[in-house]
Amino acid sequence: MKDRHQTTSHEIERYAGLFAKRTRHMRSSAMRDLMEITARPEVISLAGGLPDTSSFPPESFAAITDKIARQSCASALQYGPTEGSTRTKECIVEVMAAEGMRADADDIVVTTGGQQVIDLVTKTLIDPGDVVICEAPTYPGAVPTFSSYEADVIQIEMDSDGMRVDLLEETLARLDGEQRRPKFIYTVPTFQNPAGVTLSAPRRRRLVEIARERELLVLEDNPYGLLRYEGEPLPPLYALDGGEYVIYLGTFSKILSPGIRLGWVTAPGPVLSKIKLGKQAADLCSSSLTQQFVEIYFQESNWRRYVQDLCGVYRQRRDAMLDALAEFFPREAEWTQPGGGLFIWATLPDFIDTGDLLAKALREERVAFVPGSAAYVDGRGGSSMRLNFSGADVDGIVEGVRRIGKVVDEQISLFSTFAGRSSEASSRDEPEDRPADPPPDVRLADVVELPRRGGERRAQGS
Numbered sequence: 001m002k003d004r005h006q007t008t009s010h011e012i013e014r015y016a017g018l019f020a021k022r023t024r025h026m027r028s029s030a031m032r033d034l035m036e037i038t039a040r041p042e043v044i045s046l047a048g049g050l051p052d053t054s055s056f057p058p059e060s061f062a063a064i065t066d067k068i069a070r071q072s073c074a075s076a077l078q079y080g081p082t083e084g085s086t087r088t089k090e091c092i093v094e095v096m097a098a099e100g101m102r103a104d105a106d107d108i109v110v111t112t113g114g115q116q117v118i119d120l121v122t123k124t125l126i127d128p129g130d131v132v133i134c135e136a137p138t139y140p141g142a143v144p145t146f147s148s149y150e151a152d153v154i155q156i157e158m159d160s161d162g163m164r165v166d167l168l169e170e171t172l173a174r175l176d177g178e179q180r181r182p183k184f185i186y187t188v189p190t191f192q193n194p195a196g197v198t199l200s201a202p203r204r205r206r207l208v209e210i211a212r213e214r215e216l217l218v219l220e221d222n223p224y225g226l227l228r229y230e231g232e233p234l235p236p237l238y239a240l241d242g243g244e245y246v247i248y249l250g251t252f253s254k255i256l257s258p259g260i261r262l263g264w265v266t267a268p269g270p271v272l273s274k275i276k277l278g279k280q281a282a283d284l285c286s287s288s289l290t291q292q293f294v295e296i297y298f299q300e301s302n303w304r305r306y307v308q309d310l311c312g313v314y315r316q317r318r319d320a321m322l323d324a325l326a327e328f329f330p331r332e333a334e335w336t337q338p339g340g341g342l343f344i345w346a347t348l349p350d351f352i353d354t355g356d357l358l359a360k361a362l363r364e365e366r367v368a369f370v371p372g373s374a375a376y377v378d379g380r381g382g383s384s385m386r387l388n389f390s391g392a393d394v395d396g397i398v399e400g401v402r403r404i405g406k407v408v409d410e411q412i413s414l415f416s417t418f419a420g421r422s423s424e425a426s427s428r429d430e431p432e433d434r435p436a437d438p439p440p441d442v443r444l445a446d447v448v449e450l451p452r453r454g455g456e457r458r459a460q461g462s
Contacts, residue, residue: 022128022150040366044400046321047368049193049342050391051254052313056306064296072292080288082280084110084264088291091298092264095250098304099225101239103248107266109275112286114223114251114263118142118186120282121219121247121265122149124274125183131175134186135163137345137375139193139221140386142186146377153377154182160336162199163187165206172214184217184247189237191224191341194375194386198339201234208237211245217271221249224341226307229315231339238266247271252294254342255307260290314342314390317397321389324398328405330412335387342390347372350383352411357385357404360411365403 068076083089089105096103111117118141126132128150134142136155146153154175156168168185175182187207189199199207211218220237238248243266251263265275279285297303321344325335335346348354354371361367372384385404389397 022148042366043362044367044396044403045391046387046389046397046400046404047370048391049254049388051258051342052310052390053257053259055310055313056257060297060301064293064300067296068289068292076289076292078288080285080291082109082276082285084108084286085288085291085295087295088262089264091294092250094298095226095255095303096238096248099222099233099239100235101248103238103243103266107243107269107272109265109272109279110286110291111263111265111279112283113253113258113261114221114249115141115145116279116282117249117263117265118145118219118221120275120278121184121249121267121271122146122151123278124271125217126151131180131182132184132186133168133171133182135188135192135195137194137372137381137384138186139188140370140374142221143374143377146186151183155376155378158192158195158197160197162189162192162197162203163207165203165210168207169210172210172216182216184219185211186219186221187237188221188223190222190234191227191338191343193221193224193341194343194370194372195345196336196338196341196343197345198234204234204237204240208240208246211241215245217245217247217268219247219249223249223251223254226255227311227314227342228340229311229318244268255310256294256297256303260287260293262286262290262294311340317389317392317394318344320394320397321387321401324401328402330405330408332412333408342388344387344389345372345384346387347384348408349412349415351415352408353382354385355382357407357411361404361407365407367400367403369404 086105088110089108092108092110093103093105111120122132122145126146126149129152131154132146132151133154133156134146136157138155143153154171156171157164172182185207187199189204191198207218210216218237218241222236222238225233225236236248238246240246245268247265247267249263249265252260253263266272267275318338322335322337325333325344325346329335329346330349332349333346335344338344348357354369355373358369358371361369370386370388372381372386373379375381375384375386387401392400
Protein backbone atom coordinates (compact mmCIF):
# COMPACT_ATOMS: atom_id res chain seq x y z
CA MET A 1 0.00 0.00 0.00
CA LYS A 2 1.40 3.36 -1.04
CA ASP A 3 2.23 5.90 1.67
CA ARG A 4 -0.24 8.77 1.33
CA HIS A 5 2.62 11.27 1.73
CA GLN A 6 4.44 9.92 -1.33
CA THR A 7 3.83 11.78 -4.57
CA THR A 8 4.30 10.22 -7.99
CA SER A 9 5.37 12.15 -11.08
CA HIS A 10 1.95 11.38 -12.57
CA GLU A 11 0.20 13.04 -9.65
CA ILE A 12 2.44 16.07 -9.89
CA GLU A 13 1.59 16.42 -13.56
CA ARG A 14 -2.11 15.94 -12.83
CA TYR A 15 -2.26 18.91 -10.46
CA ALA A 16 0.37 21.12 -12.06
CA GLY A 17 -2.09 22.86 -14.35
CA LEU A 18 -4.37 23.73 -11.45
CA PHE A 19 -1.89 25.73 -9.39
CA ALA A 20 -2.02 29.52 -9.47
CA LYS A 21 0.99 31.17 -11.08
CA ARG A 22 2.00 32.75 -7.79
CA THR A 23 2.70 29.30 -6.30
CA ARG A 24 5.82 29.21 -8.47
CA HIS A 25 7.21 32.01 -6.31
CA MET A 26 6.24 30.53 -2.94
CA ARG A 27 9.13 29.68 -0.64
CA SER A 28 9.22 27.49 2.39
CA SER A 29 9.95 28.98 5.80
CA ALA A 30 13.34 27.82 7.06
CA MET A 31 12.11 27.90 10.67
CA ARG A 32 8.98 25.86 9.95
CA ASP A 33 11.01 23.29 8.03
CA LEU A 34 13.19 22.78 11.08
CA MET A 35 10.39 22.54 13.65
CA GLU A 36 9.74 18.81 13.25
CA ILE A 37 13.44 17.97 13.49
CA THR A 38 14.24 20.30 16.37
CA ALA A 39 11.29 18.98 18.38
CA ARG A 40 13.21 15.74 18.85
CA PRO A 41 14.60 15.55 22.39
CA GLU A 42 18.09 14.56 21.23
CA VAL A 43 18.47 17.74 19.11
CA ILE A 44 19.72 20.98 20.63
CA SER A 45 17.90 23.73 18.75
CA LEU A 46 19.43 27.17 18.41
CA ALA A 47 17.21 27.69 15.38
CA GLY A 48 13.64 28.83 16.05
CA GLY A 49 12.86 32.07 17.86
CA LEU A 50 11.24 30.17 20.71
CA PRO A 51 10.53 32.13 23.90
CA ASP A 52 10.96 30.28 27.19
CA THR A 53 7.32 29.39 27.86
CA SER A 54 8.40 27.10 30.71
CA SER A 55 8.85 30.28 32.77
CA PHE A 56 5.12 31.03 32.64
CA PRO A 57 3.64 29.89 35.99
CA PRO A 58 1.46 26.78 35.49
CA GLU A 59 -0.72 27.86 38.41
CA SER A 60 -1.49 31.14 36.63
CA PHE A 61 -2.40 29.26 33.46
CA ALA A 62 -4.68 26.94 35.43
CA ALA A 63 -6.34 29.82 37.29
CA ILE A 64 -7.00 31.78 34.10
CA THR A 65 -8.43 28.86 32.16
CA ASP A 66 -10.53 27.87 35.17
CA LYS A 67 -11.97 31.38 35.40
CA ILE A 68 -12.81 31.36 31.69
CA ALA A 69 -14.54 27.99 32.07
CA ARG A 70 -16.59 29.18 35.05
CA GLN A 71 -17.48 32.72 34.00
CA SER A 72 -17.35 33.10 30.22
CA CYS A 73 -17.12 29.70 28.59
CA ALA A 74 -19.82 30.35 25.99
CA SER A 75 -18.36 33.64 24.75
CA ALA A 76 -14.81 32.24 24.77
CA LEU A 77 -15.93 29.48 22.41
CA GLN A 78 -17.84 31.87 20.13
CA TYR A 79 -16.90 34.01 17.12
CA GLY A 80 -15.79 37.55 17.92
CA PRO A 81 -15.49 40.84 16.05
CA THR A 82 -12.96 40.88 13.22
CA GLU A 83 -11.00 43.76 14.76
CA GLY A 84 -10.78 42.02 18.14
CA SER A 85 -12.45 42.55 21.50
CA THR A 86 -12.37 45.99 23.11
CA ARG A 87 -10.78 44.66 26.30
CA THR A 88 -7.95 42.96 24.40
CA LYS A 89 -7.27 46.16 22.50
CA GLU A 90 -7.11 48.06 25.79
CA CYS A 91 -4.38 45.62 26.89
CA ILE A 92 -2.55 46.35 23.66
CA VAL A 93 -2.78 50.10 24.28
CA GLU A 94 -1.14 49.46 27.66
CA VAL A 95 1.70 47.47 26.09
CA MET A 96 2.34 50.15 23.48
CA ALA A 97 2.33 52.85 26.19
CA ALA A 98 5.12 50.97 27.96
CA GLU A 99 7.32 51.83 24.97
CA GLY A 100 6.21 55.45 24.76
CA MET A 101 3.48 55.10 22.14
CA ARG A 102 0.00 56.61 22.31
CA ALA A 103 -2.53 54.48 20.49
CA ASP A 104 -6.32 54.49 20.28
CA ALA A 105 -8.05 51.14 20.75
CA ASP A 106 -10.35 51.98 17.82
CA ASP A 107 -7.30 52.13 15.53
CA ILE A 108 -6.12 48.59 16.38
CA VAL A 109 -6.90 45.26 14.72
CA VAL A 110 -6.12 42.09 16.68
CA THR A 111 -4.52 39.46 14.47
CA THR A 112 -3.60 35.79 14.60
CA GLY A 113 0.02 36.44 15.54
CA GLY A 114 2.40 39.01 14.16
CA GLN A 115 3.00 36.88 11.06
CA GLN A 116 -0.57 37.54 9.93
CA VAL A 117 0.12 41.27 9.98
CA ILE A 118 2.96 40.85 7.49
CA ASP A 119 0.68 38.76 5.30
CA LEU A 120 -2.27 41.18 5.50
CA VAL A 121 -0.17 44.27 4.82
CA THR A 122 1.49 42.60 1.86
CA LYS A 123 -1.83 41.33 0.52
CA THR A 124 -3.33 44.81 0.94
CA LEU A 125 -0.55 46.75 -0.78
CA ILE A 126 1.32 44.50 -3.22
CA ASP A 127 0.55 43.60 -6.81
CA PRO A 128 2.98 41.27 -8.62
CA GLY A 129 6.19 43.13 -9.37
CA ASP A 130 5.65 45.91 -6.82
CA VAL A 131 8.69 46.92 -4.82
CA VAL A 132 9.13 46.14 -1.12
CA ILE A 133 12.25 47.41 0.61
CA CYS A 134 13.64 45.64 3.67
CA GLU A 135 16.89 45.11 5.53
CA ALA A 136 19.70 42.78 4.53
CA PRO A 137 19.40 40.34 6.23
CA THR A 138 15.69 40.43 7.05
CA TYR A 139 13.29 38.39 9.18
CA PRO A 140 13.28 34.91 7.56
CA GLY A 141 9.53 34.58 8.08
CA ALA A 142 8.86 37.66 5.93
CA VAL A 143 10.71 36.27 2.92
CA PRO A 144 8.11 33.56 2.06
CA THR A 145 5.31 36.10 2.48
CA PHE A 146 6.84 38.63 0.11
CA SER A 147 7.61 35.85 -2.36
CA SER A 148 4.05 34.50 -2.22
CA TYR A 149 2.65 37.85 -3.36
CA GLU A 150 5.35 38.15 -6.06
CA ALA A 151 6.92 41.29 -4.66
CA ASP A 152 10.19 42.64 -6.02
CA VAL A 153 12.18 42.70 -2.78
CA ILE A 154 15.14 45.09 -2.53
CA GLN A 155 17.33 44.64 0.54
CA ILE A 156 19.37 47.43 2.12
CA GLU A 157 22.66 46.55 3.85
CA MET A 158 23.07 47.01 7.60
CA ASP A 159 25.88 47.74 9.99
CA SER A 160 26.04 47.86 13.79
CA ASP A 161 23.59 50.82 13.78
CA GLY A 162 20.97 49.01 11.76
CA MET A 163 19.79 49.69 8.23
CA ARG A 164 22.05 52.03 6.25
CA VAL A 165 19.60 54.87 5.63
CA ASP A 166 22.10 56.56 3.31
CA LEU A 167 21.96 53.48 1.08
CA LEU A 168 18.17 53.53 1.36
CA GLU A 169 18.13 57.08 0.00
CA GLU A 170 20.42 56.09 -2.86
CA THR A 171 18.11 53.19 -3.67
CA LEU A 172 15.03 55.40 -3.60
CA ALA A 173 16.73 57.87 -5.95
CA ARG A 174 17.58 55.03 -8.33
CA LEU A 175 14.00 53.78 -8.24
CA ASP A 176 12.80 57.32 -8.98
CA GLY A 177 14.92 57.26 -12.13
CA GLU A 178 13.26 53.99 -13.08
CA GLN A 179 9.83 55.47 -12.30
CA ARG A 180 9.22 52.79 -9.68
CA ARG A 181 7.68 53.65 -6.34
CA PRO A 182 8.08 51.25 -3.39
CA LYS A 183 4.82 50.22 -1.76
CA PHE A 184 6.39 50.02 1.71
CA ILE A 185 9.58 49.62 3.71
CA TYR A 186 9.66 46.67 6.11
CA THR A 187 11.95 47.00 9.12
CA VAL A 188 12.61 45.38 12.49
CA PRO A 189 14.39 48.40 14.02
CA THR A 190 14.91 47.15 17.58
CA PHE A 191 17.04 44.04 18.27
CA GLN A 192 16.56 43.05 14.68
CA ASN A 193 15.69 39.53 13.64
CA PRO A 194 18.03 37.94 12.58
CA ALA A 195 21.00 40.27 13.14
CA GLY A 196 20.26 41.46 16.68
CA VAL A 197 21.33 45.05 15.89
CA THR A 198 19.28 48.19 16.66
CA LEU A 199 18.57 51.13 14.36
CA SER A 200 20.26 54.21 15.83
CA ALA A 201 18.32 57.29 16.93
CA PRO A 202 19.55 59.52 14.06
CA ARG A 203 18.67 56.87 11.50
CA ARG A 204 15.22 56.42 13.05
CA ARG A 205 14.52 60.12 12.75
CA ARG A 206 15.79 60.24 9.18
CA LEU A 207 13.74 57.19 8.17
CA VAL A 208 10.58 58.84 9.48
CA GLU A 209 11.51 62.06 7.64
CA ILE A 210 11.98 60.12 4.41
CA ALA A 211 8.58 58.50 4.84
CA ARG A 212 6.95 61.91 5.28
CA GLU A 213 8.86 63.59 2.46
CA ARG A 214 7.99 60.83 0.03
CA GLU A 215 4.60 59.82 1.51
CA LEU A 216 6.02 56.33 1.80
CA LEU A 217 4.63 53.68 4.15
CA VAL A 218 6.87 51.93 6.69
CA LEU A 219 5.91 48.62 8.32
CA GLU A 220 7.57 48.58 11.75
CA ASP A 221 7.82 45.06 13.19
CA ASN A 222 8.52 45.35 16.93
CA PRO A 223 8.29 42.00 18.73
CA TYR A 224 11.40 42.51 20.88
CA GLY A 225 11.35 46.13 22.07
CA LEU A 226 10.54 45.23 25.68
CA LEU A 227 13.20 42.51 25.81
CA ARG A 228 16.07 44.88 26.62
CA TYR A 229 19.10 43.69 28.61
CA GLU A 230 21.28 46.78 28.55
CA GLY A 231 21.28 50.41 27.41
CA GLU A 232 18.51 52.99 27.14
CA PRO A 233 15.41 52.41 25.01
CA LEU A 234 14.95 54.28 21.74
CA PRO A 235 11.54 55.53 20.59
CA PRO A 236 9.74 53.25 18.13
CA LEU A 237 9.22 54.66 14.65
CA TYR A 238 5.49 54.79 15.39
CA ALA A 239 6.13 57.15 18.32
CA LEU A 240 8.25 59.43 16.13
CA ASP A 241 5.74 59.40 13.28
CA GLY A 242 2.46 59.39 15.22
CA GLY A 243 0.95 56.78 12.93
CA GLU A 244 0.78 58.97 9.82
CA TYR A 245 3.01 56.82 7.63
CA VAL A 246 4.15 54.07 9.99
CA ILE A 247 2.16 50.82 10.19
CA TYR A 248 2.93 49.24 13.55
CA LEU A 249 3.10 45.49 14.17
CA GLY A 250 3.12 44.11 17.71
CA THR A 251 2.69 40.66 19.22
CA PHE A 252 2.15 38.86 22.51
CA SER A 253 4.32 35.98 21.30
CA LYS A 254 7.57 37.20 22.86
CA ILE A 255 6.22 38.89 26.02
CA LEU A 256 3.56 36.32 26.95
CA SER A 257 3.26 33.24 24.72
CA PRO A 258 3.44 32.41 21.01
CA GLY A 259 0.88 29.64 21.56
CA ILE A 260 -1.95 32.10 22.10
CA ARG A 261 -1.35 33.33 18.51
CA LEU A 262 -2.26 36.97 19.09
CA GLY A 263 -0.67 40.01 17.50
CA TRP A 264 -1.95 43.38 16.40
CA VAL A 265 -1.62 46.13 13.85
CA THR A 266 -2.35 49.84 13.87
CA ALA A 267 -2.15 51.80 10.64
CA PRO A 268 -3.40 54.92 8.87
CA GLY A 269 -7.20 54.75 8.62
CA PRO A 270 -7.58 53.91 4.90
CA VAL A 271 -4.94 51.19 5.15
CA LEU A 272 -6.48 49.73 8.32
CA SER A 273 -9.89 49.52 6.63
CA LYS A 274 -8.43 47.37 3.85
CA ILE A 275 -6.55 45.24 6.37
CA LYS A 276 -9.85 44.52 8.16
CA LEU A 277 -11.37 43.32 4.89
CA GLY A 278 -8.36 41.12 4.27
CA LYS A 279 -8.64 39.61 7.74
CA GLN A 280 -12.33 38.87 7.28
CA ALA A 281 -11.46 36.89 4.18
CA ALA A 282 -8.56 35.13 5.90
CA ASP A 283 -10.01 33.88 9.19
CA LEU A 284 -13.06 35.99 10.15
CA CYS A 285 -11.59 36.76 13.59
CA SER A 286 -8.78 35.79 15.94
CA SER A 287 -9.42 33.39 18.78
CA SER A 288 -11.95 34.61 21.35
CA LEU A 289 -10.56 32.09 23.81
CA THR A 290 -7.01 33.37 23.74
CA GLN A 291 -8.15 36.99 23.73
CA GLN A 292 -9.97 36.31 27.00
CA PHE A 293 -6.81 34.63 28.31
CA VAL A 294 -4.87 37.85 27.69
CA GLU A 295 -7.59 40.01 29.23
CA ILE A 296 -7.71 38.03 32.48
CA TYR A 297 -3.93 37.77 32.66
CA PHE A 298 -3.54 41.55 32.36
CA GLN A 299 -6.30 42.09 34.89
CA GLU A 300 -4.95 39.74 37.56
CA SER A 301 -1.18 39.51 36.97
CA ASN A 302 1.74 41.89 36.71
CA TRP A 303 2.71 41.46 33.06
CA ARG A 304 5.57 43.91 33.35
CA ARG A 305 7.10 41.90 36.17
CA TYR A 306 6.88 38.78 34.03
CA VAL A 307 8.69 40.54 31.16
CA GLN A 308 11.37 41.75 33.60
CA ASP A 309 11.86 38.17 34.79
CA LEU A 310 12.16 37.00 31.18
CA CYS A 311 14.79 39.67 30.53
CA GLY A 312 16.85 38.35 33.45
CA VAL A 313 16.71 34.81 32.08
CA TYR A 314 17.49 35.86 28.51
CA ARG A 315 20.35 38.14 29.54
CA GLN A 316 22.07 35.21 31.21
CA ARG A 317 21.54 33.03 28.15
CA ARG A 318 22.78 35.71 25.76
CA ASP A 319 25.96 36.09 27.80
CA ALA A 320 26.42 32.32 27.86
CA MET A 321 26.15 32.18 24.07
CA LEU A 322 28.60 35.05 23.57
CA ASP A 323 31.12 33.36 25.88
CA ALA A 324 30.64 30.03 24.10
CA LEU A 325 31.13 31.64 20.68
CA ALA A 326 34.39 33.18 21.89
CA GLU A 327 35.53 29.78 23.14
CA PHE A 328 34.39 27.42 20.40
CA PHE A 329 34.15 29.40 17.14
CA PRO A 330 37.23 29.98 14.96
CA ARG A 331 39.16 33.23 14.91
CA GLU A 332 37.95 33.91 11.37
CA ALA A 333 34.33 34.16 12.59
CA GLU A 334 32.50 37.27 13.76
CA TRP A 335 29.17 37.83 15.45
CA THR A 336 26.91 40.55 16.81
CA GLN A 337 26.42 41.46 20.45
CA PRO A 338 22.73 42.31 20.81
CA GLY A 339 21.51 44.53 23.63
CA GLY A 340 18.22 42.64 23.68
CA GLY A 341 15.94 40.41 21.65
CA LEU A 342 16.53 36.73 20.97
CA PHE A 343 19.19 36.38 18.27
CA ILE A 344 22.88 36.55 17.42
CA TRP A 345 24.05 36.70 13.80
CA ALA A 346 27.33 34.89 13.16
CA THR A 347 29.40 34.96 9.98
CA LEU A 348 31.97 32.29 9.11
CA PRO A 349 34.71 32.23 6.46
CA ASP A 350 33.08 32.57 3.07
CA PHE A 351 34.16 29.14 1.83
CA ILE A 352 31.72 27.61 4.35
CA ASP A 353 28.12 27.18 3.24
CA THR A 354 25.89 27.15 6.31
CA GLY A 355 23.15 25.26 4.47
CA ASP A 356 25.54 22.35 4.01
CA LEU A 357 26.89 22.95 7.50
CA LEU A 358 23.38 22.63 8.97
CA ALA A 359 22.86 19.24 7.32
CA LYS A 360 26.18 18.02 8.71
CA ALA A 361 25.49 19.52 12.17
CA LEU A 362 22.09 17.85 12.37
CA ARG A 363 23.34 14.50 11.12
CA GLU A 364 26.55 14.25 13.12
CA GLU A 365 26.09 16.50 16.15
CA ARG A 366 22.29 16.83 16.53
CA VAL A 367 22.30 20.61 16.73
CA ALA A 368 20.34 23.13 14.63
CA PHE A 369 20.51 26.78 13.59
CA VAL A 370 18.98 28.87 10.79
CA PRO A 371 21.22 29.26 7.70
CA GLY A 372 21.81 32.87 6.72
CA SER A 373 20.49 32.48 3.18
CA ALA A 374 16.96 32.19 4.64
CA ALA A 375 17.16 35.91 5.46
CA TYR A 376 17.77 36.95 1.85
CA VAL A 377 15.85 36.73 -1.40
CA ASP A 378 18.88 36.61 -3.71
CA GLY A 379 21.08 33.80 -2.37
CA ARG A 380 23.35 35.90 -0.18
CA GLY A 381 24.11 35.02 3.42
CA GLY A 382 25.53 31.62 2.57
CA SER A 383 28.31 31.83 5.15
CA SER A 384 26.17 33.26 7.97
CA MET A 385 23.78 31.80 10.52
CA ARG A 386 21.14 32.94 12.98
CA LEU A 387 21.52 31.62 16.52
CA ASN A 388 18.71 31.80 19.06
CA PHE A 389 19.53 31.96 22.78
CA SER A 390 16.05 32.05 24.34
CA GLY A 391 14.82 28.54 23.62
CA ALA A 392 17.54 26.51 25.37
CA ASP A 393 18.98 26.67 28.88
CA VAL A 394 22.57 27.77 29.56
CA ASP A 395 23.99 24.23 29.44
CA GLY A 396 22.17 23.53 26.18
CA ILE A 397 23.42 26.78 24.64
CA VAL A 398 27.04 26.10 25.54
CA GLU A 399 26.87 22.52 24.33
CA GLY A 400 25.04 23.54 21.15
CA VAL A 401 27.64 26.15 20.26
CA ARG A 402 30.41 23.66 21.05
CA ARG A 403 28.87 21.15 18.64
CA ILE A 404 28.52 23.73 15.87
CA GLY A 405 32.08 24.88 16.48
CA LYS A 406 33.29 21.31 16.14
CA VAL A 407 31.67 20.94 12.73
CA VAL A 408 32.99 24.34 11.65
CA ASP A 409 36.54 23.37 12.69
CA GLU A 410 36.24 20.18 10.65
CA GLN A 411 35.17 22.17 7.59
CA ILE A 412 38.04 24.62 8.00
CA SER A 413 40.55 21.78 8.40
CA LEU A 414 39.17 20.04 5.32
CA PHE A 415 39.38 23.23 3.30
CA SER A 416 42.93 23.89 4.48
CA THR A 417 43.97 20.34 3.56
CA PHE A 418 42.63 20.58 0.02
CA ALA A 419 43.91 24.13 -0.44
CA GLY A 420 47.36 23.05 0.75
CA ARG A 421 47.45 20.10 -1.64
CA SER A 422 46.32 22.30 -4.53
CA SER A 423 49.00 24.86 -3.76
CA GLU A 424 51.64 22.13 -3.47
CA ALA A 425 50.65 20.61 -6.80
CA SER A 426 50.70 23.99 -8.53
CA SER A 427 54.18 24.80 -7.23
CA ARG A 428 55.61 21.65 -8.88
CA ASP A 429 54.39 22.83 -12.27
CA GLU A 430 55.68 26.40 -12.11
CA PRO A 431 59.13 28.03 -12.33
CA GLU A 432 61.03 28.15 -9.04
CA ASP A 433 61.48 31.93 -9.21
CA ARG A 434 57.72 32.59 -9.26
CA PRO A 435 56.44 34.16 -6.04
CA ALA A 436 54.46 31.82 -3.81
CA ASP A 437 50.70 31.90 -4.09
CA PRO A 438 48.90 33.89 -1.38
CA PRO A 439 47.26 31.89 1.39
CA PRO A 440 43.69 30.72 0.88
CA ASP A 441 41.18 33.54 1.01
CA VAL A 442 39.39 33.30 4.33
CA ARG A 443 37.80 36.76 4.24
CA LEU A 444 34.58 37.23 6.14
CA ALA A 445 31.57 37.23 3.87
CA ASP A 446 30.75 40.73 2.68
CA VAL A 447 27.06 40.20 3.35
CA VAL A 448 26.73 42.46 6.39
CA GLU A 449 29.34 44.54 8.13
CA LEU A 450 28.55 43.94 11.78
CA PRO A 451 30.71 44.41 14.88
CA ARG A 452 33.31 41.82 15.76
CA ARG A 453 32.86 40.13 19.10
CA GLY A 454 35.22 37.21 19.46
CA GLY A 455 38.60 38.96 19.32
CA GLU A 456 37.96 41.12 22.33
CA ARG A 457 37.24 38.21 24.66
CA ARG A 458 40.09 36.12 23.33
CA ALA A 459 42.50 38.97 23.91
CA GLN A 460 41.35 39.27 27.49
CA GLY A 461 41.84 35.57 28.05
CA SER A 462 45.31 35.36 26.51
